[in-house]
Each structure stands twice: as structure tokens, then as C-alpha cells.
Amino acid sequence: MANKNQNENYENYFIAYFDILGYEQKIKGLDDKGRIEFFDSIKETLEQAKNAVLEAGEGLEIELKMFSDNFFLCTKSNPIGLFFLVANIQLYFSKENIFVRGAMCHSKLIYTDDFIFGEGIVAVHYLEDNLAIFPRIIVDDSYIDGIEKSSDFNASLLDCFVLEDFYRLKVVDYLNYLKFVLSSKDINKIQEYLSAHKTCIVKNLKNKKPRINPCIRQKYEWCRNYHNRFCEENEYEDFLITDEDLIEDEKEPQPLGV
Numbered sequence: 001m002a003n004k005n006q007n008e009n010y011e012n013y014f015i016a017y018f019d020i021l022g023y024e025q026k027i028k029g030l031d032d033k034g035r036i037e038f039f040d041s042i043k044e045t046l047e048q049a050k051n052a053v054l055e056a057g058e059g060l061e062i063e064l065k066m067f068s069d070n071f072f073l074c075t076k077s078n079p080i081g082l083f084f085l086v087a088n089i090q091l092y093f094s095k096e097n098i099f100v101r102g103a104m105c106h107s108k109l110i111y112t113d114d115f116i117f118g119e120g121i122v123a124v125h126y127l128e129d130n131l132a133i134f135p136r137i138i139v140d141d142s143y144i145d146g147i148e149k150s151s152d153f154n155a156s157l158l159d160c161f162v163l164e165d166f167y168r169l170k171v172v173d174y175l176n177y178l179k180f181v182l183s184s185k186d187i188n189k190i191q192e193y194l195s196a197h198k199t200c201i202v203k204n205l206k207n208k209k210p211r212i213n214p215c216i217r218q219k220y221e222w223c224r225n226y227h228n229r230f231c232e233e234n235e236y237e238d239f240l241i242t243d244e245d246l247i248e249d250e251k252e253p254q255p256l257g258v
Contacts, residue, residue, distance in 0.1 A: 010118060013109045014079040014146060015072075016086050017124040018102020020093075021135050022216050023069035042066075045096060049088035052181075053081060060085070063111060071102070072121070074111060079147045080154070083161045083172070086137060090174040095193065097200040099135035099223060103127030104172070106146030134222035136165060137172040144170070166225060175230040194239040197227055202245050 020026070030038060046064070053060060062075045062082055071089075075082050086104065093100060105127060107120035127138050139162050147153055160180045163173035175197075182189050204220045224241045231240050 008110050008112055008115075010108050010110050011076060012106060012146070013074040013076055013111065013120055014082050014104070014106050014143060015074045015109070015120050015124045016082055016102065016104045016137070017070070017072050017121070017128055018086075018100040018132075018137055019071070019128070020069040021099045021101055021219060025216075041096060042098070045092045045098070046089065049085060049092050052088045052092075053084045065116065071100075072116060074109065074120075079106075079143070079150060080157060083157075084177075087161060087172055087174040087177040090137065090172060091178055091193070094135075094174075094200060095196045097203065099200075099204075099220075100137065101128065101132040101135050101219075103132055103138040103140060104143045105140040106142040131169065134219045136169075136222065136226070139170040139172060141170075166222075175226070179234060191236070191239065194227075194231065194236055198239050198241055198245075201227060202241060205241075205246055206248065 026038065027035060046066075050060065060081060061078045062073055062085060065072045073082060073085065082104070090100060103124050105120065105124045107118070107123050109116060109118040109120040123140070123142075127140055132138050144158065144162070147158065160176055161173060162170050163176065165171050175194075178190060178193060201220055201223045205217060205224065228240050231237060
């Protein structure tokens with residue numbers, strides 16, 4: 001029998017797993033050139049998110065694998081850095097009209113260049129598939145418990161990253177993270193982001209294409225409620241998504257006989 005690879009240890013990891021909302025429809029609606037450009041934009045956005053984490057003074061020490069629209073990230077020793085990275089990915093993706101759903105947990109894995117195996121991937125996939133539903137990243141209690149037992153524990157940082165949403169589930173609060181990172185001195189940048197965030201959500205809520213899964217609209221309604229909650233709690237009422245914003249643009253009347 002071959003010797004066991006020394007890297008194949010069954011160890012605890014902080015894990016994040018998510019996929020892109022409406023990926024199938026996005027891909028089907030593009031030609032080959034568009035698909036390559038979409039892939040390139042995902043790669044570029046991931047690099048921007050990584051750089052933002054490094055600029056914030058957080059080392060990475062985070063593994064990342066991507067398959068189709070599935071993203072798997074894990075770390076043994078940097079749970080706060082993983083929070084930073086996931087929040088940044090949500091921020092950069094959503095600005096490009098890419099919304100994700102997924103989960104984070106703390107559990108055991110065997111992680112190598114070739115394999116990801118163990119209860120950790122089963123647990124995080126279950127959370128993503130059965131609980132996330134909307135464009136949110138669920139934060140399992142195991143992740144929070146793991147942070148509280150680590151040397152990185154900081155209650156104020158945890159409050160910055162985690163929100164109890166409308167369904168009383170803990171989720172990554174990427175809009176509050178934006179406020180935390182930019183602070184009051186960068187109000188213009190926060191407003192610029194909220195404007196782009198609003199535009200993308202409104203665009204998706206007004207999308208009436210027959211190919212669009214009707215269930216997806218409910219998911220963007222969650223985005224709208226999350227966006228509006230942040231705006232109301234932080235005095236950004238000018239960026240609220242109102243019913244008037246969702247009224248279809250009236251088409252100009254056509255001449256008779258056309």
C-alpha cells in the first residue's frame with residue numbers, strides 16, 4: 001500500500017462556499033465571446049477582492065477553487081481574513097450585477113491540490129442548497145463559535161460582518177462592511193456604490209424576459225429589502241428602491257397603422 005500523503009490531514013477549516021444566482025440564464029444568453037468576457041470579469045473581480053483584503057492589512061492564507069459558478073474557499077488560521085474576502089467578493093460582484101448565494105461554516109476537511117473531502121463540504125453545501133435560497137451568504141453558528149475560540153476574536157468586527165436578516169438567519173452583511181471599511185470620510189464612495197447596487201437590483205426586478213426563472217424575482221426582492229434596510233438605518237434615504245423605481249418605462253405611442 002502506498003504511503004499516505006502527509007498533506008492529507010483531516011483538519012478543521014473555516015469554509016465559504018457560494019454560487020452565482022441565475023448563472024444558467026446568464027450563460028445561455030451569451031455567445032462564445034460574451035462567455036469568455038464574463039469569465040474574465042469574474043477573474044478580474046476576484047483579484048480586486050483579494051487586493052482589497054491585502055490593502056486592509058489582512059494576510060490571505062486562504063485557498064480558493066472555482067468550478068463553473070461554484071466557489072470554494074477555506075483557511076485553517078485566518079477566519080477574519082476569509083470574512084473580509086467574502087464580503088469584498090459580494091461587493092465587487094454585485095456592482096457588476098453578479099449576485100451570489102452560499103454559506104460559511106467551521107468543520108473538518110481533507111484539502112489537497114486534487115481533492116476536497118469531508119464533512120465540511122457536506123455541511124456548507126447543505127446550507128447553501130437548503131437555507132441560503134436568496135442572494136445571501138449564511139454564517140453558520142459553527143463559524144462564529146470557531147472565531148470566538150481563535151486568537152482573531154474581535155466582537156466589534158463580528159458585529160460588522162454579521163447581520164440577522166428578515167428570516168432570523170445570520171448572513172454576511174457586505175453593505176455594513178462597506179461602511180466599516182470606508183467610514184464617514186468616504187461618503188461619496190458609499191453613495192456611488194449604493195447607486196450602482198440600486199441600479200443592478202432594479203434592472204433585475206424589471207427584467208421581464210420569458211427565459212428568466214420567475215423564482216429569481218423573489219430573490220431580488222430579498223436584495224431590495226436588504227438594500228433598503230441598510231439605507232434606512234444609515235440615513236441614505238435618497239438611494240431607497242421605491243415602487244416608483246420599478247414602474248416600467250412607458251413606450252412612446254406608435255403611429256396608427258404601424
